[in-house]
Amino acid sequence: MILSCIVNSFDNSNKIIEEIGSLSWISLINWIPFFWLFWSFEPYLKEIRVRKAIAKFLLIGTIPVIFSGFLQYFFNITGPFEILNGLIIWYQRPLSITDGITGPFNNANYAGAWLALVWPFSFSLFITNKNKFKKLITTLFCLLFITALLLTNSRNAWLGMFLTIPVIIGFEYIFWLIPLIILIGLFLTFLISLIPDYLRENLVSFLTINIFNNFPENSLSLQEAFPRLNIWSFSIKAIFERPLFGWGGGTFPVIHKAINGRWIGHTHNIILELAINYGILTSLILSITVFRYLEKYYKFIILNSKTTLEKIKNNLTFEKAWFASILFISYSHLFDIQYFDLRISIITWILLTGLKASMI
8 A cells, every 4th residue: 555655656647646645645544553453452352351342332332323313313403513623523414415314424324334333232132131131121222223224224234234133143054144135135126116106205205214215216227226336337447547556545536526527435345445546456455354354253153153051152142243243344345435434444443353363
């Protein structure tokens, strides 16, 4: 990444870098500090009790996110709310602007990503708690999570919610359960696209949020129904123009606007984003590394799944929840990029560090 910035800074043929100036170097803040975090936090995350404490703090910290979303949806209490002259912003955008509840986040997809990322830990507590009172509390907590996830109106969040269940309950079968869930989702998307416009309008009149914005109309072309296809196609062409070192960090919006006349914030795919910014090699190294950690963690859980001891089984359920969380955020970044929200990038690297540390 640093080499890419150096090369692009001295490459006179890269006019995009001239336009954005030092932004390419500033964008390294999104990555370099987290590489250090990944290395330095590992010794502290080896013990499962520490990882469980992190999960509990995440659950507690998500309560305000859920309730602010409910205030936003049911009571029309909206922001943005700012303190310290805008240094801290609690967005809670009006539903007339966003397609779903946002809570403190900038948009509903970010809120959905956060909720879906924390949701596996709530579900694992529901599975492992045998005490009747605690079971009641965890059941209520799960219902709050499900309601909030649905109200984000985010397809990624919905899929993350459903994927968690087979990962935690039927872990040994996830490689056929997950494709099955995705196929069912695609089939439902197709069926919903066949609903006539007049019927959609009647159904939407009962809801504050228009869920049909998540599903293409039957009359639309493939590119109109799925605009990300055009973004990905454009990104791939741009990548192959500068495959070795990329265009420099933060350049995609500038490139897209210069050629297409429209501002798009990112490529909506983390692999393409890394490749267009820093080159194909950097993208492959980081992507393959994450995939290898996921693969090893999966094998680690399978290896320990035959135990009959209750305590170890409960610990294993928690490990599955940790796996489900990082699996969701990895999958989610193939279709959108929530990474540039600092809260999500921090917890993503903590989860990835814990995943690696637990296998040592």
